[in-house]
Amino acid sequence: MEIDTLRPTTQSTSSVAYARSTTSSSDADDIELSTLGYKRQMPRQFSVFALMSLSFALTCTWSGTGSSIGVSLTEASAAGTIWSLPIAGFMTAIVSAGMAELASAYPVAGAQYYWSFMVSSDKYKPFAAYVNGWMSVLGWWLASASVCNFVASMVLAIVTLWYPGYQIQHWHQWLVYVGIVWLGVIINVFGSGFIPAFNKMILILACVTLTVTSVTLLVCSRHRYPPASFIFGDTTNSTGWPNDGLAFTLAIANAVYAFLGTDCGAHLCEEIHNPGKNVPKVILYPVAMGFVTAWPFAVSCMAAITDVTAVIETPSGLPLIEIYFQGTGGSRVATSILMAFFAFCFFGCAVANGKHSDGVEAVSNADDVGTTSSRTLWAISRDGALPFSTIWMQISPRFQMPLNAICLSGTVICLYGLIFLGSTTAFSAMVGAAIVFLQTSCIIPQGILLYRGRDTVLPKRYFNLGRWGATTNAIAVAWVVFLDVIYCLPTTLPVTKENMNYISVVSIGLIAFVLGLWLTSKRLSFKGPTVDLEQIRRRREDALHRSVLHGIDERSTSSPEVGLHSAGAKNDYFTAKPDHST
Numbered sequence: 001m002e003i004d005t006l007r008p009t010t011q012s013t014s015s016v017a018y019a020r021s022t023t024s025s026s027d028a029d030d031i032e033l034s035t036l037g038y039k040r041q042m043p044r045q046f047s048v049f050a051l052m053s054l055s056f057a058l059t060c061t062w063s064g065t066g067s068s069i070g071v072s073l074t075e076a077s078a079a080g081t082i083w084s085l086p087i088a089g090f091m092t093a094i095v096s097a098g099m100a101e102l103a104s105a106y107p108v109a110g111a112q113y114y115w116s117f118m119v120s121s122d123k124y125k126p127f128a129a130y131v132n133g134w135m136s137v138l139g140w141w142l143a144s145a146s147v148c149n150f151v152a153s154m155v156l157a158i159v160t161l162w163y164p165g166y167q168i169q170h171w172h173q174w175l176v177y178v179g180i181v182w183l184g185v186i187i188n189v190f191g192s193g194f195i196p197a198f199n200k201m202i203l204i205l206a207c208v209t210l211t212v213t214s215v216t217l218l219v220c221s222r223h224r225y226p227p228a229s230f231i232f233g234d235t236t237n238s239t240g241w242p243n244d245g246l247a248f249t250l251a252i253a254n255a256v257y258a259f260l261g262t263d264c265g266a267h268l269c270e271e272i273h274n275p276g277k278n279v280p281k282v283i284l285y286p287v288a289m290g291f292v293t294a295w296p297f298a299v300s301c302m303a304a305i306t307d308v309t310a311v312i313e314t315p316s317g318l319p320l321i322e323i324y325f326q327g328t329g330g331s332r333v334a335t336s337i338l339m340a341f342f343a344f345c346f347f348g349c350a351v352a353n354g355k356h357s358d359g360v361e362a363v364s365n366a367d368d369v370g371t372t373s374s375r376t377l378w379a380i381s382r383d384g385a386l387p388f389s390t391i392w393m394q395i396s397p398r399f400q401m402p403l404n405a406i407c408l409s410g411t412v413i414c415l416y417g418l419i420f421l422g423s424t425t426a427f428s429a430m431v432g433a434a435i436v437f438l439q440t441s442c443i444i445p446q447g448i449l450l451y452r453g454r455d456t457v458l459p460k461r462y463f464n465l466g467r468w469g470a471t472t473n474a475i476a477v478a479w480v481v482f483l484d485v486i487y488c489l490p491t492t493l494p495v496t497k498e499n500m501n502y503i504s505v506v507s508i509g510l511i512a513f514v515l516g517l518w519l520t521s522k523r524l525s526f527k528g529p530t531v532d533l534e535q536i537r538r539r540r541e542d543a544l545h546r547s548v549l550h551g552i553d554e555r556s557t558s559s560p561e562v563g564l565h566s567a568g569a570k571n572d573y574f575t576a577k578p579d580h581s582t
Contacts, residue, residue, distance in 0.1 A: 061089075061290025062210050062297040063346045064258030067150050069301060070319030074312055075491070076244075076251035077236040078226075078302040084248070085298060088255035089291040095439070095476040096262040096287055097465060098446040100280035103266040104463035107275035109379040110529070111266035112136055115445035117528045119457045126528045127518070128448065133380035134514040135441040140376050142434030143260065145413050147346065148184070149420065152176040154343040157316040158336050161325070168317075170421045177417050180347065185410040189399055202348035209341040210293055214300040216338065217327040221304045224329075231302045238312070240493030253486045257435055259290055263442060267376055280463040301327070377409060378402035383529050385522070429502035436484050436507055443480040446473040 065085065072081040099112075108114040113133035120128040155176055156168050191198065237247040265282030301320075304327025305311055314322040321339055328334040381392035396403035449457055450473050465472050488504040495501075518526075 059259060059261040059264070059286045059290050060206065060345065060348070061258045061286075062293040063206070063342060064260070065255070065294045065298050066301070066320045066342060067346070068254050068257055069298070069323070070312060070314075071254045071491070072251045073308060073319065074238045075254065076248045077234045077238070077308070078231050078305070079233050079235045080248050080251040081255075082232065082295070082298050082302060084251040084255040085258070085295050086291065087252050088259055089287060089294075091475075091479050092256060092259040092262065093284065093287045094472055095442055095480065096283050098469075098473050098476045099263055099266060099442055100283040101458075101461065101463050101465050101469065102445055103279045103283060104276045105458050105461040107266075107279055108529075109267050109376075110383075111263055111376075111379070112441045112445060113380050113385070114529060116448065119445050119448045119452065121452065126526050128444070129380075129383075129528045130385055130518060130522060130526055131514060132441050132444050133385045135437045135444075136376050137380065137386075138510055138514075139434045139437030139441060141409060141412055141416065143438065144181075144409070145416050146434065148177050148180045148413065149173070149417065151180050151343055151346050153318050154321070154339055154346070157318040157321045158339050158343075160316050161321065161332050161336060174417050174421055177420070178414050181410050181413050181417075184347070185406055188401065188406055189403060198348075202345065205341075206345045206348070207293070209345055210297055213324075213338050213342070214297055216334065217300045217304040217324070220329055220331075220334070221306075221327045224306055225303050226305060231299065239491060249486060250489070250491060253483055256439070256483060258294055259287060260435065260438055262287055263438075267379065277462040303327075377405040381405065384526055387517070387521070429506045432487055432501070432503040433506040433510065436487050436503065437510075439480045439483060443477045447477045449473055450477065 065081075069081060072084060076084065102115045102119075103111065106115055106118050110117075110129075110133070113129050113136060116132040117125045117129035152173050156173055160166050160168060187198070235244060235248060237244045239247050239250065241247050241250075262283050264286075265279045301323050304323055306326045311319045311322045311326070316322065320342070321335060324335040324338050325332075328338070377386070377392055378395075380386065381389040383389070386392060392402070392405045392408055394404050395401065450470065454469050454473070488501060488507075490499065490501045492499050
């Protein structure tokens with residue numbers, strides 16, 4: 001790295017001496033990453049738009065809404081399905097705001113894992129990082145499985161639409177499921193360099209598919225609309241729970257699933273320029289984009305329903321395909337086309353999620369096999385949190401991505417799918433556990449911040465919640481703890497062996513495994529990231545000083561009166577860093 005310094009030889013009373021420092025954005029980002037304990041291994045190939053496209057593909061809120069629409073209809077009918085979305089979106093935005101601030105303070109691919117380490121006291125740093133890293137990995141793996149299983153269900157549902165005599169067998173669905181998992185892996189391995197372009201394409205295709213689907217349903221069913229009182233006001237509780245308020249709360253919890261994955265950008269922050277400034281945008285914008293796309297889609301689906309009982313009790317086990325079938329007037333051709341495009345968009349989520357799980361996390365609506373999950377696993381393996389971490393931390397020189405990590409993710413997800421052959425109830429429980437793990441991993445570092453004091457822990461950062469920080473963190477923690485309890489409740493009564501909610505059992509079992517590994521193996525060997533806190537402080541102060549001077553020099557070309565004491569100059573660290581992300 002070369003730094004050219006230009007010092008003026010004269011100084012006026014209205015200005016002070018200034019220095020000009022020129023460093024490439026990549027070099028500056030790499031220096032900042034090195035102070036956080038890591039050397040860059042992944043190419044910075046994502047622009048802000050490309051990474052935002054990936055995040056949208058990962059969360060894909062409208063498709064998440066479609067995949068779980070039958071559950072919300074059972075819990076609170078049409079109105080519950082529609083009005084639970086803005087509540088879930090708003091609360092997700094609060095949780096995401098806390099994550100965005102942490103990502104700005106510590107732009108490392110480990111995300112929640114690394115944040116937990118940095119904000120904890122010295123005594124508990126390794127343990128906090130270890131537990132949260134494992135929760136992220138397990139959550140993304142389980143979520144990836146749910147997405148791939150749903151895509152497999154859509155494929156077979158289209159088959160049954162054309163061949164009513166065909167009986168879906170569990171092993172049929174597992175084979176399709178495995179094919180989808182490894183197709184996502186192959187795309188991430190051999191098309192790693194094209195992932196940014198692929199995600200942009202998915203973003204455009206998703207928007208087109210959403211628009212075409214919504215318009216088609218509204219136009220084709222225009223003479224059969226249900227009453228507005230049903231669409232916007234009916235909250236019929238079909239769960240068996242005597243309390244309608246609780247049933248609506250279950251619908252809200254179900255809607256949260258559609259917004260999962262907003263931490264995607266944090267796990268790929270080492271692959272974007274100026275991550276401290278740009279990653280918060282990638283975390284927050286998809287929440288708003290998700291609501292803007294999901295709510296109209298949900299309304300159009302409710303308007304297309306002519307027989308809600310047939311939707312809930314559909315033989316295909318896929319309520320969305322029944323909604324499409326009713327909305328298009330019983331057209332198998334139109335239903336198949338709409339479902340095919342929906343499935344492809346959902347598969348795009350699976351591809352995005354896979355890349356994430358190789359690094360630190362991988363879950364959401366469909367991006368569970370590729371980009372995100374691979375980055376999650378890779379990121380925590382760099383510090384030895386997993387067994388045989390030296391294998392999973394390797395970056396393939398040929399493919400420029402964590403090949404071993406993504407292959408491990410694909411293998412684990414396929415093996416997990418075997419549970420479906422024996423018990424669909426157990427499979428569903430583990431999917432629910434994924435939501436618990438991912439949500440909880442997002443609020444653990446925020447809870448630690450509240451306990452230790454934000455002002456004494458967090459460093460200078462681009463995105464600062466300021467006086468709203470403590471309130472945001474407190475609401476996020478309380479909300480997720482509340483959701484964790486709700487997710488463990490049975491969704492229908494009376495409880496039987498078939499509808500029992502095993503999320504609490506699965507969660508306790510997996511946590512016991514993680515803690516057992518800590519006590520028997522990692523407690524003495526795992527130390528967490530290697531961080532020089534004093535160097536971090538010096539680097540940040542140097543970056544602050546250099547950015548201030550850079551901003552002053554930029555303004556001095558048009559106004560010679562600008563000096564170090566210009567209004568707001570001291571805050572230029574948060575706004576003046578060059579942005580070469582496009």
